[in-house]
Amino acid sequence: MKYQVNEHGYYGEFGGAFVPEMLYPNVDNLKKKYLEIIQSDDFKQEFELLLKDYVGRPSPLYYSERMSEVYGAKIYLKREDLNHTGSHKINNTIGQILLAKRLGKKRIIAETGAGQHGVATATVCARAGLDCVVFMGEEDVKRQRPNVEKMEMLGATVIPAMSGNRTLKDATNEAIRDWINHPNETHYIIGSVVGPHPYPDMVARFQSVISQEMKWQLMEQTGKENPDTIIACVGGGSNAAGAFYHFLDDEDVELVAVEAAGLGVNSGETAATSQVGNDGIIHGSKTLLMQTEDGQIIEPYSISAGLDYPGIGPVHAHLYKTGRVKFLNATDDEAMEAVFELTEKEGIIPALESAHALAALKKMALKKDQVVVVNLSGRGDKDMDTYIRMKNEK
């Protein structure tokens, strides 16, 4: 349990709840109730049934013969892209909407980068009959248009965030401000393992179904429940937290997190927080953060809206500092190359975020019998505009 949150809400030195006092009652209420609610039998039954019949879980663990050939190892893809709404984000929103109902909340807010979390939130709100407001950076509204249309069709109101770089960080700021202004009726469904305690732990628990399934799927397919290596991309880090969760204490399983390098780690246009960040506070938690000498948050950059974030979840800051997880990164170009490679080799068009995880394969010394699971966090539908542009330039 050395990598799990402690009773004060910390992962080592990271975590906590540094929220404006106005949010204290809401966050404290969540902290007091979340475990009891999500560990209750009736919650678990409803959650598991929805994951099965509504999301379509378990998501397949697919042995990719052709990628295995290319990389000289046994490459498996955990197919979160096949989930309803197209990514892992729905695992968390299903959990949180069931929680929100039990807390008696009537209105849901969320932030979104790529729009996947926004769509997943709008989806569960439609099903639950709750009002839904999604904050999305104006820049992301432009680059992830299909998801904006989807959210609106699902009945959500999408509010463009106009501050900063107008991306994920700014959308999160606006969501937090909205929560300050509507403290009673509203539940904030955070989309990653970020934010004040208990969010990082709660979101990780909802996403942990990914590694839970991996264990028995690997056992079925390889005869061993542990792989040698797991690779996942990290924006805030929820798909990685879910993919690593049940393997954290199995120290012989190599865990690899891949951040977005943007134009290059040292280019000044990057989102590789672990490489260029240091201790700071963002969105209510102490973690690694891209910031100036003066403590101002630096605007990140990545072609992938879902990874374009200047922090990482506190659990990942801890996993980085302790060396339990190896942190790699991939540039825009490397990710794009990985998109086309998987598409050509396997007939699977991945999300730009997930392509960063795939791009790491090129950077690793792999062995022939090494069992490697890449968490394919989402599908590429939302990125088709970008892909079409690239395809036509080729």
Next chain:
Amino acid sequence: MNRINQLFNDTQDKIKSIYFTAGHPAPNTALTIIQELEKNGINMIEIGMPFSDPLADGPTIQRSSEFALEQGMSVKKLLEEIKDVRQTVSIPLLLMGYFNSVQKYGVEQFCKDISAIGIDGVILPDLPLEYYEANYQATFEKHNIIPVFLITPQTPDERIRQTDKLSKGFIYMVSTAATTGTQSGYAQETMDYFKRIKDMNLSVPTVTGFGISNKETLEQASRYSAGGIIGSAFVKAVDGSEDLAGDIADFVKTLS
């Protein structure tokens, strides 16, 4: 005695306090603004340290912060600008901002440096009470810096008592569940909340902030507390000002 305690001990009238964002409406105006506010009878000043991601602030203070940062404002620069403020100004001065700015500067160094300048207190809305108590109380006390904590209409009584216990100067009573900004008047339930807090007979005075825009809201806000803090309305009033002394005098006049 810390100037904040002195003020509440000596003043029978309601306290009028102003927040402004350092570096706004133009670079190198912080000292002038402080001096002019004192000259016009303001009792206490919150000097805003602009932060890139001010979560508790509404559009007005967000914009002033963004402007100040674009013009090169930083904590270090601010402290440099106001280093001799005590040669001309005697009212209590507090720094207000976000905890990340202070932790990045180094909490101990920060307390030491601002104490040397003659700053009396600090308001950091996102520094949790418990975290302060466990990690920084001794440091603040060593340097005679008073931390000011917020309470809101949603704060449970038990936490208000805990806040009172850790407060050495005053408690910042946030008027409504909202980010900073202006309101045209307070609803009855807000007035009831002000009264409820007064009836708790806390050991330190409360000062009301958020939403005060004019004489009427200031009067309402002060009715059950020691006074009011005006932020966004002042920031708006000096935005783009080319005659700070004149505009500040005019603004303060509208409050009484």
